[in-house]
Amino acid sequence: DPKIIQKPKYLVAVTGSEKILICEQYLGHNAMYWYRQSAKKPLEFMFSYSYQKLMDNQTASSRFQPQSSKKNHLDLQITALKPDDSATYFCASSQDHCQDTQYFGPGTRLLVL
Amino acid sequence: AQKVTQTQTSISVVEKTTVTMDCVYETRDSSYFLFWYKQTASGEIVFLIRQDSYKKENATVGHYSLNFQKPKSSIGLIITATQIEDSAVYFCAMREGGFAQGLTFGLGTRVSVFP
Numbered sequence: 718d719p720k721i722i723q724k725p726k727y728l729v730a731v732t733g734s735e736k737i738l739i740c741e742q743y744l745g746h747n748a749m750y751w752y753r754q755s756a757k758k759p760l761e762f763m764f765s766y767s768y769q770k771l772m773d774n775q776t777a778s779s780r781f782q783p784q785s786s787k788k789n790h791l792d793l794q795i796t797a798l799k800p801d802d803s804a805t806y807f808c809a810s811s812q813d814h815c816q817d818t819q820y821f822g823p824g825t826r827l828l829v830l
Numbered sequence: 831a832q833k834v835t836q837t838q839t840s841i842s843v844v845e846k847t848t849v850t851m852d853c854v855y856e857t858r859d860s861s862y863f864l865f866w867y868k869q870t871a872s873g874e875i876v877f878l879i880r881q882d883s884y885k886k887e888n889a890t891v892g893h894y895s896l897n898f899q900k901p902k903s904s905i906g907l908i909i910t911a912t913q914i915e916d917s918a919v920y921f922c923a924m925r926e927g928g929f930a931q932g933l934t935f936g937l938g939t940r941v942s943v944f945p
Contacts, residue, residue, distance in 0.1 A: 748930040759834075760875075760921065762932030772930040807875060811930070818865065819933060821875035 720744045721822035723808050728827045730798050737784075738793040738825045740808030748772070748811045749791035750819060751783060755804040766791050798829045832857050834922050836936035843912055843943055850897075851907045851939045853922030861927040864905045866894070868918040869938070875921075881905055909941075917943045 724739040742749060751763040765772040769785040782794045795802060805824045811817035833856040843849045855864065864881045879891045881898050889896045897906035909916055919940045923933040 759937050760935040765930040765932055767930040818877055824873055
């Protein structure tokens, strides 16, 4: 069974709309993360949460808002979508130890038209 | 600021041989952690192996091993006895100490293993 679930797998959106990307992990981890992978760019760290509290935010735009309703959930709400937001968004989790290893979900591929 | 550089864009090797990939990093922290991940054709990102900066011994997991040269800020990945299934994009990543720190990734090296 998959340990980190991301929904949906593919998402097509219209410019200006709003979407929520879902992430659930069943690894018993306490820290969760969002990363973005765009064409010809390295995987880019966006947010980290620990025990449902925001730890680090490397995303300049307030259009990206993480939401944590449960310890093993970290959703990503994106508002006022732009074509440049087209990317694959990966959720990851770790035990939240200073020496932890992060494990990645399968990703959500977002296309903004 | 952290930075990770992978200069090799792609490497082609024959099955059952050894492939070596380079990675150079920059950090101001004295304590940091280095990771290698691979991304398969399906897009899945899989953790392979890690090296903690305070450990002198090179990490080894299965047919993956690391060449950690701390004075050169270098962490190379070595894959021995390559298989067709090792064809993927390999990413080097690092994070500094502290809780829930994000990873900084390199651009990746595409490895193609041919029969």
